[in-house]
Structures are given as structure tokens and as C-alpha cells.
Amino acid sequence: MSLEITDRQIMTPGPTMVDPRVSQAASNAILGQFDPAFTQIMNENMDFIRKAFQTKNYWSFPIxxxxxxxxxxxxNSIVSPGDKVLVPRMGRFGDLAVELATRAGGKVITMDTDWGTVFNQEDIIKKINEVKPKVLAIVHGETSTGRLQPIDKIGAAAKTVGAFTIVDAVASFMGVSIPVDDWELDAVIGGAQKSLSAPAGITPITFNERFADEIKLRKRVEAGVATSESDISENYINSNYLDLTQLMDYWSPARLNHHTESTILNYTLHEALSLAVENEGIFERFNRQIKQQQILKEGLKKLGLKIFGDEDHEMPNMVAVEIPEGVAGDKIRAILLNDYGVEIASSFGPMAGRIWRVGLMGYVAQKHYVLRFLSIFASVLAQNGVKVNTALALNWVTEAYHELEN
Amino acid sequence: MSLEITDRQIMTPGPTMVDPRVSQAASNAILGQFDPAFTQIMNENMDFIRKAFQTKNYWSFPIxxxxxxxxxxxxNSIVSPGDKVLVPRMGRFGDLAVELATRAGGKVITMDTDWGTVFNQEDIIKKINEVKPKVLAIVHGETSTGRLQPIDKIGAAAKTVGAFTIVDAVASFMGVSIPVDDWELDAVIGGAQKSLSAPAGITPITFNERFADEIKLRKRVEAGVATSESDISENYINSNYLDLTQLMDYWSPARLNHHTESTILNYTLHEALSLAVENEGIFERFNRQIKQQQILKEGLKKLGLKIFGDEDHEMPNMVAVEIPEGVAGDKIRAILLNDYGVEIASSFGPMAGRIWRVGLMGYVAQKHYVLRFLSIFASVLAQNGVKVNTALALNWVTEAYHELEN
Known part of the structure; x- marks a missing residue:
């Protein structure tokens, strides 16, 4: 059965389209995991990840x-059973943080805001001081609602009560500036298959020495590798595969054998980070995406559609559009995908059936993709009885691109 | 920094060389995870995995x-805190089973045999009856010593005391026949980067309904997805990412959102399994590998080297060679890798410095690779003061290939 991959214009909030140069990187031959030719690539990936997170953290590597x-x-590496974890929740990925902290045995305290809004940082800081958690886990780019949570002040505030700040930046990574050190964030998780435009299956993370020192207290050297009883902590991390203290030994000059690193996903990560950090520049990338997003958003408004949520706090690499009253959102998506090969996303929970989510992440944030999408989307909506001002929208967008290019 | 991949002849027990057709598959464009074009590939992968494991198990999918x-x-999905886990241990990967079962909270009971030997199944069965564990976890192909543990009788025996049999077949998968249903194995884990010759980072597994029914008792529907208290088990699995009950919902028609499946590793898995299951045939592959292994092994003997361990129970896709007295094994490996671009492996723990491990897994199990390796290896040994009968070995091997081809 031969593999048949059709051409898609993917405009979801991930997985996203990949630059053909990144795809080609995946087709290289395999290198052994301890081959110096491969460990060099691993080291370069660490350095790229540091640059992407604007950090000096040595511990910057992919999972x-x-x-x-x-x-x-x-x-899992920082939350021990009984530890208090504070999770401000504004969408589906806040739920995920709750879920993961609960499975780690944490005592989770949540605070909530309506889906489509973000928290005032002062409210979070107040809660931090009240709860005094061990860990604050917060989502930066909440793709389920398309909101971007301001987080520049909470890291310092958490530190004053001894808390560690963990940021889920999966969807905001490479979409918006995340100066990890300046914002005093202890651990940040990025995503490959969002604005970095790399294939899914590998995940860049970074954490500081303060975080590293804390998790080292739970270090358990693997059975068969441990040389003394003292190598085995009683309060050890319940995963081996995802135990950061072991991964630190693997991603350091010690190169202690752990798992076999995914060769080709390190290749694609390398090429995608090289394109973002070196060729394009991260600020240029942020700029490119938000410009495309602004044009698409205005185009959708001109069509006659409504944009969802608090526009002052939206992610700059996607647009959340309200599904017009009486329109079957999933039917439109199915037509786009099956007939036109264009994919956009629905959403989760309370948002299901209420919004479409259109991604402008990484590679797809280009004029021809935006124009193709807008014209196809307008036609399909019109064909399905939605009144849209196609000419008005396309005129405006074409003019906007004209200005952008001159 | 552009990605530079040098050419290597990898003859380790993994990661292994990949057929260029498999590498090319990785360079295809991305598909969305719920795109029917992609879920079809997922379904085909399930079917390929069933064929590779000779099983009717619906639950056959990659991690x-x-x-x-x-x-x-x-x-982690089957072992709850306090559960008895029996681990017969004959090498480093037995230690890993101990490690994983311990982290899951299991009460681990081990039985040991000298590294380089295997267990008599009757002894394991006796221990099963004595210990009455919930889980028997055993390594099939122990690459640290190169031994293949017979496991055709233990599954049925374990079942009589209500135990579940888990087999680590990472290194034996696609190297030797593993009729999962006939042998009554409850859950089996294969490897991508061994005899399947696929890139590392994705892992085919299979488990039966008996196993599925047991782990379903621990099912916890994710926070934000759960609709009632009854969706949340008290004795839930401590990982979310590796929770098989959630992965079952993702890898079934329910297609419940969990993680974003790794697109390109599903492509490479598809191509590698298609080549093994359809183009070559699994029994033909087993046959090809053991023939190459027999020839290489005899060639190494003719050179004057000693083969390590119990030859009646060796893995058919690798050779464990004793490092001659006084020879610095790692120095020879470094010369082979750095000067010749040929990689072989050392081993772990008590085997370190005692054996070299030469893999004949999947793609590399071909005449020209064996001949290249043997002549280079002989030369490097000779150059480093080891007395070897190069002409004798190469004459014998050349003749053996002549017979094989006629």
C-alpha cells in the first residue's frame, strides 16, 4: 500500500504547513545517537532553542x-504528590494543565475567566500571594479561544512566594516574543507544529537553574545504572521517559544513555529553527505573522463576519471567527477540506459550533495563502447561503497588500 | 547553520540504517491530524502493525x-501501586523493565540468570506459579547480551494464575517471528529503529481485549472532557501522554482529541511496514537477516574472533563478539566511526569493554554491507596489532555468498 499524500492548504492552529526545506531535511540518512556528527546537531538544536526563547538557560532541549x-x-518533574498548583484557566488548554498537574498528584487550585477573555495579571498575582502555590502553571497562547495572556509580570511575583512559573507557550512559540529570562519564567514549553512550522512529535522546552535545582532533589538514577542507595530518591518522578533529571544527563556532556533520540525530528527541528532564528529572524517572523493576521482579520470583517473575543488580547498568529447564526460550521469546514483541500479548525467545549479558528502560523502566513483562503472561503459561504461582501473584502485586502509591499 | 548529514554504515543494534524509500516518505507535506487523508494512513498503520505481530488485536497502534x-x-497503564510484577532479568533491558515497573508503583520481584544466557521457560513458569504476579514483564531480544529468550509457553502459563504477560520485543520485532496470538501474549512492544529499519521516535505496540478490559478499569476522562464524576477513576494512570485508555479513544473511530500525532513518523512507519509486510514479507525478512548474520558470524570466527554467549539462544539480527584480551574496544570503535564512517556498538554494565555488538537489522543486512564491514574491521584490527586471518575469512564468506546466490 503506497503512501499517498495529497496537497493541503492547512490554516488551522496546528499542525501547520511545513516549509519544503524543512520537509527535505527529514529525508536525510540516519545517524547513531552517540555519533559526534549527531551530538553536534543536538548541541546546535540546544543553541537554537535558547535563541528562540531569548534565554541563557543551559537546559534548553527538545522532548x-x-x-x-x-x-x-x-x-511531572516539579509537582510532587500534595504540592499546590495554581492554574488560571481561560480555555481548553488550561484544563489540560489541571489534568496534568492532577495526574502528577498535585493539589490543584484554579481561577477562571470567561472563554474569550484573559486575566488581569494583578488578579493572578493576588491569587499567587493568597494561595502560595509551589507551582503556577499558565497558558500563554490559548488556541481554543485565540487569546494571548499577558505574562510579563507574574514570574517575578511567583518567585517572591517561592513558586515556580511554568508557561505553556506551545501555540505562542515563534508567534510572539517570549523573553524567558526577562520575564523570569522558570520553565517554558514551546511547540514544533505551530508557528515554528516543523513536523509534530518533538517539543522544545527550556528551564532555568532554579528549576533544575528543585527537580534534582527528586533524581532517581535508573535501576542497573545506580551505583548506590543514595542514587535513588524516595520522592522520585513517576515517569522514566519524561523524567527531566534523566534527560538532563542525556542532553549534557555526560550523554548518559536514556532513550534513542528521534533522528529525523531533530533534523527537522534543526532546519526549522535555523530558518526562523538565522534566515528570517524571530522578530521578523513575529512581524510577518501579525501583518498577515491583521489583513486576514480585516478581510473577514469586510466580508461581513464577526471576530470572536477580546481583540485587545488576541493571538497574533490566528483568527477566531464567529460562525454566523444558523450556519453549520462543520459542514463549511468539510466542504473546504474535501472539495478545496483547505483546512481550518473548529474549537472545543463551549466554543464548539460557535467559532472557526483560522491559523496564520509560520509558513502559511503568506499573501498567496491568505488571498486563496479568503476568496475560497467567501465563495463557499456564499454558495451556502451566507451573505458576504466578497468584492469589498478582496478589494480592501488587495489594496492592503499593495501598501505593505510599497 | 545548515544541516550536514554524513554517510554512515550503521551496524549497531539500533538506531539502524533506513531504506531510502522510507527516508523519502518523511519528506512529504503535512496533513492535519483529523484529515481523512491522514486518519486513513493511521488506520493502515494499525493494520500493518497487526500483520507484523501476526495478531487479530484491534489495539495495534504506534506510541x-x-x-x-x-x-x-x-x-504504566496496567501496573497500579502495590501490584506484583515479575521480571526475569538477563541483561540491561531487564533492568529497564524493573525501573519502569517500580516507577509505576509496582512491587517488583526479579529472577536472574547470567548475562549471555537465557531462562528455561519452565523456571519462569515455576516462579509465576509461586509469585502469582499481576504482571509478568519480560524481554524477548536482550540486545545488551545479544540473547533471544524463548517465550512461546509463558503467556499461557501466566494466564492460569490471572497474570498479564508483557513482552519487550523492541529489538526482536521484525527480526524474528512473534506470533502474538498463538503465544497468548497480552501486550507486546516493538521497535521502529531496529529490524523494521524506520527512524526512531515512534513505537508500534499491540495488546489484546483481556489487557484492554483490565486497563479500562483505570480510565480517567480528561478534565474539561469528562462529563460526570463517574468518568474519573480514583486509581487513574499517572501519565496522561502515555495513558493507553486515552490513546484507545484517539486510535479508534471515536478519534477523541488527545495529542497531535506525529505526521512524518507515521509516514515513515507506513513506508517501512509496507516494505516489510507487503514488499518483502516478514518471514522473508527474518530469513534474510539470519542468513546474513550466520555468514558474518562465521566470517568473524574465521578471522579468529570469539562469539559471546550461548549460541543456541542468540538474536538472529545481531552478533556479540568478544573483544580480544588486551584490545581497547572503544578505540577500535572510534577508528571505525571517525575514519571509516562505520558504526558498531559497545555494551552496558558488566558487558562494557567485553563485547562489541554488530547489528544486522533490517536494511543493513545485505551482502555488500557485510563484506565492506568484514574487510574494514579485519584491516583495522590488523593495523592495531590483532592477529586476524583476513584471507581465510573473506574467502569463506565470498564462497558462502556464492552458494547462497546459486
């Missing part, structure tokens, strides 16, 4: 697994 | 992570 493997590795 | 992620998913 071999989906984004939630990265989240779980970080949360 | 997004290294082999030990597959092992941890299986062990």
Missing part, C-alpha cells in the same frame, strides 16, 4: 513527543 | 515516542 509530552515532562 | 515510551505506556 521526544507531542507538545503535551513536553508539558507533562515539566509538570 | 509517539521512543521505544521506552511504548514500554512505559504499557507498564
Amino acid at each position: 521526544d513527543g507531542a507538545s503535551r509530552a513536553g508539558l507533562e515532562a515539566v509538570i | 509517539d515516542g521512543a521505544s521506552r515510551a511504548g514500554l512505559e505506556a504499557v507498564i
Whole structure:
């Protein structure tokens, strides 16, 4: 059965389209995991990840697994049974943080705001001081609602009560500036398959020495590798695969054997980070995405559609559009995908059936993709009885691109 | 920094060389995780995995992570705190089973045999009856010593005391026949980067309904997805990412959102399994590997080297060679890798410095690779003062290939 991959224009909040140069990187031959030719690539990836997170953290490396493997590795390594974990929740990925902290045995305290809004940082800081958690786990880019939570002040505040700040930046990574050191964030998890435009299955993370010192207290050297009783902590991390203290030994000059690192996902990560950090520049990338997002958003408004949520706090790499009254959102999505090969997303929980989510993450944030999408989307809506001002929208967007290019 | 991949002849027990057709599969464009074009590939992968394991198990799918992620998913999902886990241990990967079962909270009972030997199944069965464990976790192909543990009788025996049999077949998968249903094995973990010759980072597993029914008792529907208190088990699995009950919902028509499946590793898995199951045939592959292994082994003997361990129970896809007295094994390996681009492996723990491990897994099990390796290896040994009968060995091997081909 031969593999048949059709051409798709993917405009979801992930997994996203990948630059063909990144895809080609995956087709290289395998290198052994301790081959100096490969460990050099691993080291370069660490350096790229540091640059992407604007951090000096030595501990900047990828986890071999989906984004939630990265989240779980970080949360599971720091949260011991009974530890208090504060989770401000504004959407589905806040729920995920609750879920992961609970599985780690944490005592979870939540605070909530309506889906489509964000928290005032002062409210979070007040709660931090009240609860005095061991860990604050917060989502930066909440794709379920398309909101971007301001987080520049909470890291310092958490530190004053001895708390560690963990940020789920899976969807905001490479979409918006995240100066990890300046914001005093202890551990941050990025995503490969969002604005970095790399294939899913590998997840860049970074954490500081303060975080590292804390999790080292739970270090358990593997059975068969331990040389003394003192190598085995009683309060050890309940995962081996996602135990950051073991991964630190693997991703350091010690190169202690742990798992076999995913060769080709390190290749694609390398190429995608090289394109973002070196070729394009991260600020240029942020700029490109938000410009495309602004144009698409205005185009959708001109069509006659409504944008969902608090526009002052939206993610700059996606648009959440309200599904017009009486329109079957999933039917429109199915037509787009099956007939036109264009994919947009629905959402979760209370948002299901209420919004479409259109991604402008990484590679797809380009003029021709935006124009193709807008014209196809307008046609499909019109064909399905939605009144849209196609000419008005396309005129405006074409003019906007004209200005952008001159 | 552009990605530079040098050419290596990898003859380790993994990660192994990959057929260029498999590498090319990785360079295809991304598909969304719920795109029917992608879920079809997922379904085909399930079917390929069933064929590879000679099983009717519906639950046959890959885990997004290294082999030990597959092992941890299986062990963690079935072992609750306090459960008795019996681990017969004959090498480093037995230690890993101990480690994983311990982290899951299991009460581990081990039995040991000298490294380089295997267990008599009757002894294991006696211990099963004595200990009456909930889980028997055993390694099939123990690459640290190169031994293949017979396991055709233990599954049925374990079942009589209500135990579940878990087999680490990471290194034996696609190297030797594993009729999962006939042998009554409850859960088996294969490897991508061994005899399947696929890139590392994804791990095929299979488990039966008996196993599925047991782990379902621990099912916890994710916070934010759960609709009632009854969706949340008290004795839930401590991982979310590696929770098989959630992965079952993702890898079934329910297609419940969990993580974003690794697109390109599903492509490579598809191509590698298609080549093994359809193009070559699994029994033909087993046959090809053992023939190459027999020839290489005899060639190494003719050179004057000694083969390590019990030859009646060796893995058919690798050779464990004793490092001659006084020879610095790692120095020879470094010369082979750095000067010739040929990689072989050392081993772990008590085997370190005592044996070299030469893999004949999947793609590399071909005449020209064996001949290249043997002549280079002989030359390097000779150059480093080891007395070897190069002409004798190469004459014998050349003649053996002549017979094989006629």
C-alpha cells in the first residue's frame, strides 16, 4: 500500500504547513545517537532553542513527543504528590494543565475567566500571594479561544512566594516574543507544529537553574545504572521517559544513555529553527505573522463576519471567527477540506459550533495563502447561503497588500 | 547553520540504517491530524502493525515516542501501586523493565540468570506459579547480551494464575517471528529503529481485549472532557501522554482529541511496514537477516574472533563478539566511526569493554554491507596489532555468498 499524500492548504492552529526545506531535511540518512556528527546537531538544536526563547538557560532541549509530552515532562518533574498548583484557566488548554498537574498528584487550585477573555495579571498575582502555590502553571497562547495572556509580570511575583512559573507557550512559540529570562519564567514549553512550522512529535522546552535545582532533589538514577542507595530518591518522578533529571544527563556532556533520540525530528527541528532564528529572524517572523493576521482579520470583517473575543488580547498568529447564526460550521469546514483541500479548525467545549479558528502560523502566513483562503472561503459561504461582501473584502485586502509591499 | 548529514554504515543494534524509500516518505507535506487523508494512513498503520505481530488485536497502534515510551505506556497503564510484577532479568533491558515497573508503583520481584544466557521457560513458569504476579514483564531480544529468550509457553502459563504477560520485543520485532496470538501474549512492544529499519521516535505496540478490559478499569476522562464524576477513576494512570485508555479513544473511530500525532513518523512507519509486510514479507525478512548474520558470524570466527554467549539462544539480527584480551574496544570503535564512517556498538554494565555488538537489522543486512564491514574491521584490527586471518575469512564468506546466490 503506497503512501499517498495529497496537497493541503492547512490554516488551522496546528499542525501547520511545513516549509519544503524543512520537509527535505527529514529525508536525510540516519545517524547513531552517540555519533559526534549527531551530538553536534543536538548541541546546535540546544543553541537554537535558547535563541528562540531569548534565554541563557543551559537546559534548553527538545522532548521526544507531542507538545503535551513536553508539558507533562515539566509538570511531572516539579509537582510532587500534595504540592499546590495554581492554574488560571481561560480555555481548553488550561484544563489540560489541571489534568496534568492532577495526574502528577498535585493539589490543584484554579481561577477562571470567561472563554474569550484573559486575566488581569494583578488578579493572578493576588491569587499567587493568597494561595502560595509551589507551582503556577499558565497558558500563554490559548488556541481554543485565540487569546494571548499577558505574562510579563507574574514570574517575578511567583518567585517572591517561592513558586515556580511554568508557561505553556506551545501555540505562542515563534508567534510572539517570549523573553524567558526577562520575564523570569522558570520553565517554558514551546511547540514544533505551530508557528515554528516543523513536523509534530518533538517539543522544545527550556528551564532555568532554579528549576533544575528543585527537580534534582527528586533524581532517581535508573535501576542497573545506580551505583548506590543514595542514587535513588524516595520522592522520585513517576515517569522514566519524561523524567527531566534523566534527560538532563542525556542532553549534557555526560550523554548518559536514556532513550534513542528521534533522528529525523531533530533534523527537522534543526532546519526549522535555523530558518526562523538565522534566515528570517524571530522578530521578523513575529512581524510577518501579525501583518498577515491583521489583513486576514480585516478581510473577514469586510466580508461581513464577526471576530470572536477580546481583540485587545488576541493571538497574533490566528483568527477566531464567529460562525454566523444558523450556519453549520462543520459542514463549511468539510466542504473546504474535501472539495478545496483547505483546512481550518473548529474549537472545543463551549466554543464548539460557535467559532472557526483560522491559523496564520509560520509558513502559511503568506499573501498567496491568505488571498486563496479568503476568496475560497467567501465563495463557499456564499454558495451556502451566507451573505458576504466578497468584492469589498478582496478589494480592501488587495489594496492592503499593495501598501505593505510599497 | 545548515544541516550536514554524513554517510554512515550503521551496524549497531539500533538506531539502524533506513531504506531510502522510507527516508523519502518523511519528506512529504503535512496533513492535519483529523484529515481523512491522514486518519486513513493511521488506520493502515494499525493494520500493518497487526500483520507484523501476526495478531487479530484491534489495539495495534504506534506510541509517539521512543521505544521506552511504548514500554512505559504499557507498564504504566496496567501496573497500579502495590501490584506484583515479575521480571526475569538477563541483561540491561531487564533492568529497564524493573525501573519502569517500580516507577509505576509496582512491587517488583526479579529472577536472574547470567548475562549471555537465557531462562528455561519452565523456571519462569515455576516462579509465576509461586509469585502469582499481576504482571509478568519480560524481554524477548536482550540486545545488551545479544540473547533471544524463548517465550512461546509463558503467556499461557501466566494466564492460569490471572497474570498479564508483557513482552519487550523492541529489538526482536521484525527480526524474528512473534506470533502474538498463538503465544497468548497480552501486550507486546516493538521497535521502529531496529529490524523494521524506520527512524526512531515512534513505537508500534499491540495488546489484546483481556489487557484492554483490565486497563479500562483505570480510565480517567480528561478534565474539561469528562462529563460526570463517574468518568474519573480514583486509581487513574499517572501519565496522561502515555495513558493507553486515552490513546484507545484517539486510535479508534471515536478519534477523541488527545495529542497531535506525529505526521512524518507515521509516514515513515507506513513506508517501512509496507516494505516489510507487503514488499518483502516478514518471514522473508527474518530469513534474510539470519542468513546474513550466520555468514558474518562465521566470517568473524574465521578471522579468529570469539562469539559471546550461548549460541543456541542468540538474536538472529545481531552478533556479540568478544573483544580480544588486551584490545581497547572503544578505540577500535572510534577508528571505525571517525575514519571509516562505520558504526558498531559497545555494551552496558558488566558487558562494557567485553563485547562489541554488530547489528544486522533490517536494511543493513545485505551482502555488500557485510563484506565492506568484514574487510574494514579485519584491516583495522590488523593495523592495531590483532592477529586476524583476513584471507581465510573473506574467502569463506565470498564462497558462502556464492552458494547462497546459486
